[in-house]
Amino acid sequence: MEAVPRKTTIREVARAASVGIGTISRVLNSSSQVSRETRARVLEAIRRLGFRPNAQARRILKRRTEMVCFLLSNRDFLHPFHARILQGVESYATSVKQHVLFAALHYSPRTPPERIDLPPVLQEHGLIDGLILAGTIYPNLLRRIESIHMPFVAFSNNVVGMGEEQQYDQVGFDDFNGTLHATRYLIGKGHRKIVFAADISYPWLEHRFEGYREGMREKKLKPVLITARNSQSFVDFGQESAGRILSRRSRTTAVVAGNDEIAYGLWRSLQRHGTKVPEDISLVGFDDREEALLMDPPLSTVRVHKEEIGETCMKMLLERLHHPRMTFSQRILPTEFVIRGTVRQL
Amino acid sequence: MEAVPRKTTIREVARAASVGIGTISRVLNSSSQVSRETRARVLEAIRRLGFRPNAQARRILKRRTEMVCFLLSNRDFLHPFHARILQGVESYATSVKQHVLFAALHYSPRTPPERIDLPPVLQEHGLIDGLILAGTIYPNLLRRIESIHMPFVAFSNNVVGMGEEQQYDQVGFDDFNGTLHATRYLIGKGHRKIVFAADISYPWLEHRFEGYREGMREKKLKPVLITARNSQSFVDFGQESAGRILSRRSRTTAVVAGNDEIAYGLWRSLQRHGTKVPEDISLVGFDDREEALLMDPPLSTVRVHKEEIGETCMKMLLERLHHPRMTFSQRILPTEFVIRGTVRQL
């Protein structure tokens, strides 16, 4: 590869401004005081020569790269949900002069930690200061990251199968209170026969179920969980559960779907059965994905502030970098129930 | 910020293996020959000390950072379409040991080039080798990038208002042949009254319209363009155009939508009018977005290979970096018509 042409260096600027190299460095870092005239002379020389300091050289001495990596694991594609988290990370990072590297990783939950093949970014030394983990996170990946001593923050509603003791920083949103509020809202609208549709073997869907259950318990109502077998996708799951809901003996008046995709599948399948939303049955989702607005009427759902999650991840990572010995913490961001058109007053 | 603890250096490894520092470097770069025994001894020392070379130091001398930036411009959020391009870039980049920085930029087409405020990644020297531009690209941004002498490749179906002379590398997909094939397919299925729905003030939608027009001309059929005023979004546009299509005197049997979002809006609105797809009217889209599969029946559409676009961008950028004086080129990737359920044989 042809090398990039040599650029102006600090020494050439020093010569041009008739000062020492140290002075140039001081001007660049606007640190310790430099006399007004000297500073002006240096700045003029910098401008004239079109000098821009070499970022790499600075990093060696500073032992800080001002770069972090956003690592997306076990996702076939960059889902809009995670894409927005990435954007939140990027936008906050830029505002504090940090750069964001994007990397993806596929691994099995059963691979022993030391055998997980990390992307090149994490294999080099001194390329990044820290890491933001998103996607599906299994304990073996956490172990692996710990083994290379890379500071990290996990976006963790998707951390699967971790015990109590928290050995890392995490950011998440409030699954439990999200469905709790949604359920209270439905009850407030006069609904009593409310079911919850999701496969709760996913831990985050289980948390949502717990929120729903709590909401029902508060009013002494009976919680009902609807599940479907063999569904290919969440949309599929929703479609299958529609039949189960319609065939129940006592008529269901509202459904809390585990997420917006399930809600979408449910809606489409109900429509095909001639059951109207919200006239015949009310429906709420979770996540506030783009699809929620594509539905007709638009879906009432629990909004998750994705950009804010990204921003919070980045903030926590910077705190960790500033204070390596700080105790680990977990930040749970609140959700918001957005009222649109799929819930009817009974 | 606390500095990262000092790591093992090449000199310590040299001491441990009782060789010179040059030898360590040679082993690391597996370049010029080192005797089998020496190499083994060095590798053993590296393993024992857990040495990983500092990426930054290497980059100063190499004058290459092995990093590129994926710059998304003027998008409120990282749309699944661009997210997949990013993934294509990342996955190819990783396979050739390059890293990808993600950055976003918002600017107005009317800002003079020199006033465009580039993200920090582009302001530093020696941080990245090159740039992949995606999003909406206006000439002023191209001028601005040229002014900092940063090699770049543009993903260019979205380049707005550029003249003939091509002063940069670009990758795009074949809008024209995409709709041409879709139109031929419809005609092959016996359709004659086919309309095209889109706002062709967008250059890429105009290209698609041209492809449709060519397909109609081949069979001496009359092309008809359907547009809607004041639509907020493409989905909206589709919804509004449904009415216009249904109120035409001669009955339309098929619609080529400018993109999948228009097709989605169209489908939903037709459904509400009691018009069934494909029984009453056939429909094809363009882009093959996720929504296409959410429709019922799933949408027949023109697939754009998004990951491949990303991969091609990365490949072209690397070629440009290897051969800075190479003449600029444009690569147009073919599209593919995917047959699903929204077209009926007449």
Place this chain on the structure above:
DNA sequence: TCAAGGCTTGGAACTGGTTCCACACCCTAA
């Protein structure tokens, strides 16, 4: 036996910044 040439190897010099020590200068107080 000795020169020539190839293969290894050591390490000085270098990259382009930052850091820090020494020193010059000026002002003030003893």
Place this chain on the structure above:
DNA sequence: TTAGGGTGTGGAACCAGTTCCAAGCCTTGA
């Protein structure tokens, strides 16, 4: 007049690699 402190400045040393030249060793051929 001199000691003492603060400010401003130059540049050597440094960071952690790469590059390259010189030199040592071995083999081969005359």
